[in-house]
Amino acid sequence: MKSKAWYKKQLKRKPVQITRYTVQAVFLLFSLYIGLQFYQFYEHFVTNGKTPFVERPSAVEGFLPISALVALKVWLTSGDFDVIHPAGLVLLSFFVGAGLLLRKSFCSWICPVGTANELIAWVGRKIFKKNFDMPMWLVWLLTPIKYVLLLFLIGMVIQMDIFSAKSFLVDNYNKVSDVKMLLLFLNISGFTLKFLIVIFILSLLFRNFWCRFLCPYGAIIGLGSIFRMTKIVRNDDSCTDCEMCTKVCPQRLKVHKMEKVTSLNCSACISCVEACPIKDTLNMTVARKKVNKWFVPVTFFVFFFLVIGVAIITGHWNTIITYEEWKQLIPDARYIGH
The missing domain is CATH 3.30.70.20 (Alpha-Beta Plaits)
Incomplete structure (x- = not known):
């Protein structure tokens, strides 16, 4: 067990890292809370109101990158701001924009998947006494994967004409895309489970495996580093x-x-x-x-909360989908789009 003096010494030597780990833990717990709140929101509708109604957390839209990409295309080409999943568009736009100046701060400070990856790597170090390094030829071979995935997603969005993009945003499939994401984990398939197990094992052995080689979200944010x-x-x-x-x-x-x-x-x-x-x-x-070494994280969070605050005040954060519409859509969400 580490002594109190040891922790004080670490805080003095590495204040940014101690702060980063604390912030990561807070946002991981917040993400779990958002997930629980969204599940309670979903349960209210699938049980025909037998469970208490819980307000839908708009922050859940941060996990809908494809919808946000289409919304970003529509916003940039027509000026129309998405009213179905506006928070998703706000978050994606900020993270990509912040990447131009602040690199992938999102990934190292608040991304719950990134935090989980670091935790798994820590467990790996406890088990194997270290995380293993890949041979450079394998690193070069794996690195393009996330960019190929990103190009596929961006290409899919770019080829959509503006009419199709706008139609997608108001389609019932997009309206319940957050519910479908939830159902993916509630009714996890054998393939998905095996995939997650493989990623977990690889992340135990090789630090941040998912973030380094497979995450297209991190890839698009990282593109700002080109400048x-x-x-x-x-x-x-x-x-x-x-x-x-x-x-x-x-x-x-x-x-x-x-x-x-x-x-x-x-x-x-x-x-x-x-x-x-x-x-x-x-x-x-x-x-x-x-x-100063605090410049990047402090600047990131100042603008992060400022952008969200402005979005809330100006009405660009919460969806326009009504309770009655959710009542019609959610019970049949699994069948929409099939």
Whole structure:
């Protein structure tokens, strides 16, 4: 059991990481709460009102990336903001936009799947005493997968004409897409279960396997890093090649060998900066200017809550679907689209 003094020492040495782990835990618990609340909302309708009505949490739309992508296309091409799943459009737009300046901060700070991946990797280290590294040829072979998945999704959306895109948004299938997502886990198929087990095992062995190689959501957010506005810069003159930066990197980047960390996989978690024992050897820079290590997370959360607040105030957060419409749609949700 770690002593209180040990935790105080860690907080002093790595305040950003301790804060990040705390924030990750909060958002993971919040996501579970959202899931429970949405299930109670669903139960009310499938039991014909025998269970108490619970307000539908709009934040659940953050788990509907395809619907949000179509909504983003419609918004950018016609100016019409989605009224069916507006919160999904708000969240996707913010995360992609924030990626231009703040890299994949979403992935390292609030994504529940990313947090689960890090927890699984931690369990793997407890079992096997370490997470294993893949040979570089295999990393190169697996890395394109998430971008291929992303291109498939984007291509599917781009080829839709504006009329088809608008029709999709108001179609009953899209209206109950969140319910269908819930049903996927409530009635999990053998294939889905096997897939999840395989991903779990791989994540035990190889840190952040899902995030590094398979997640298209992270891939689209990471595309903003192409512009290299934000990066980690290593001072080769003061570097001692201790490799502490590489050891702590969740994305398994070879930070100690890089002059500048510009990889699309970098999630701006600041782990490497805080792990470095030599002051000013690793620094975060924005537009080529050195910034405090708190700059990225603080900026991310200020704009995150600001954007959500503005969306709520301006009526761009909650769906226009009424109770009566839910009452008609939800009981037959599993059959819609078949």
